[in-house]
Amino acid sequence: MAFSFFKKNKAETPATAQGGLQVKAIIQETADTVSLVFENPNWTYQAGQFLSLSFELNGQTETRSYSLCSSPVTDKDLAITIKRVEGGLISNYINDQVKEGDFIKVIPPEGIFVLAPAESQSRNILLFGAGSGITPLLSILKTVLAQEADSHVTLVYTNRNEESIIFSETLSQLQAQYENFEVIHTLTRASDQWTGERGRLSQERIQEIYQNLPQKAGATQVYNCGPEAMMDLVAESLQAAGVAEAQIHHEKFSGSSGLSETESAEIVQQEVTILLEGETFKVNVPAEKTILEAALDQDIDMPFSCQSGLCTACRGKCIEGKVAMEEDDGLSEDELEGGYILTCVSHPKSKGVVIEVG
Ligand SMILES: Cc1cc2nc3c(=O)[nH]c(=O)nc-3n(C[C@H](O)[C@H](O)[C@H](O)COP(=O)(O)OP(=O)(O)OC[C@H]3O[C@@H](n4cnc5c(N)ncnc54)[C@H](O)[C@@H]3O)c2cc1C
Ligand code: FES
Incomplete structure (x- = not known):
């Protein structure tokens, strides 16, 4: 399975040497919420950004994003806080199973919900x-x-x-x-x-x-x-x-409604061409899968993180054909007009879809 953590962190530090960040402390915040604290492996980030954590469960890689509650200015460590979602796989797994000393695969901070502080500001x-x-x-x-x-x-x-x-x-x-x-x-x-x-x-x-x-x-x-x-x-x-x-x-922490009935009806299995880092891949995308899911099923090393159309890590450009997106809040009007899409929430809507990624 493709995993973008290693691509983004070629210079690993001792904290990541075992393939992830080590949980330094777990804090029970409320009955259904815990915080995980990690030593910061010299990652820089902005207030408001999130980490994405990956777990191998039942033979699948499951990745979820969690906003940093630590401040890049006042806190030495990285901290995230996870509240149980009813029936949710990872939020309950973290609350029930993760222990101090565990190593977790973590994708470094990302996100555009940020604030850049400036001492001269009065607002x-x-x-x-x-x-x-x-x-x-x-x-x-x-x-x-x-x-x-x-x-x-x-x-x-x-x-x-x-x-x-x-x-x-x-x-x-x-x-x-x-x-x-x-x-x-x-x-x-x-x-x-x-x-x-x-x-x-x-x-x-x-x-x-x-x-x-x-x-x-x-x-x-x-x-x-x-x-x-x-x-x-x-x-x-x-x-x-x-x-x-x-x-x-x-x-947004969870994606919205998805496709309209009319759009869903237009989606059938299609072959999509993906251009990634100088290589061309042909991917069969079944109606019930997104382009990202189908590409990952074929072990193509696609970039991704939240898999909910919220973080833009999977952004690509549709240069031929048409796609339908379940969620487009993460993209600006200019990006949408320029043909940008988020592969994690996109489905081919026509024959001959070609997507440039990266
Ligand atoms: C950018 C970003 C930052 C996030 N930061 C945090 C954070 O700081 N703390 C935190 O606890 N969570 C955060 N989340 C949500 C988190 O990534 C997971 O979606 C959440 O923990 C549920 O995952 P799960 O595997 O338990 O549920 P899943 O097994 O993925 O989903 C189970 C069911 O719950 C629904 N669901 C999924 N997420 C939510 C939700 N948040 N609220 C209500 N219903 C939901 C799904 O639609 C599904 O029906 C963030 C999400 C994003 C995209
Ligand atoms: S992986 Fe986050 S928007 Fe697609």
């Missing part, structure tokens, strides 16, 4: 998260607080109840340490003792939070990570309040 950083969506936001907020003394950070964090708040203590400590940091917790099933906000966010509340931000010279940047419905509501509410689309950044 509002407005973060919306729910559940495990806190992970990249924690990295971003620690980084901004350490590097932008004149900026103000507001985190709006939705959870089910008091026990399910990930990083509850860390957030309280940061709030006590930094005057320019505010956390607004809202709980959908809080206990009677809870004195904070209750219920899901509404358009009115989101706009009120935005309008009450302290005055700052720089443009507000919004980072949004949680269930799709929440992210859509945040984006629509803020845009209606005058925030430009370019100021709103979002990270």
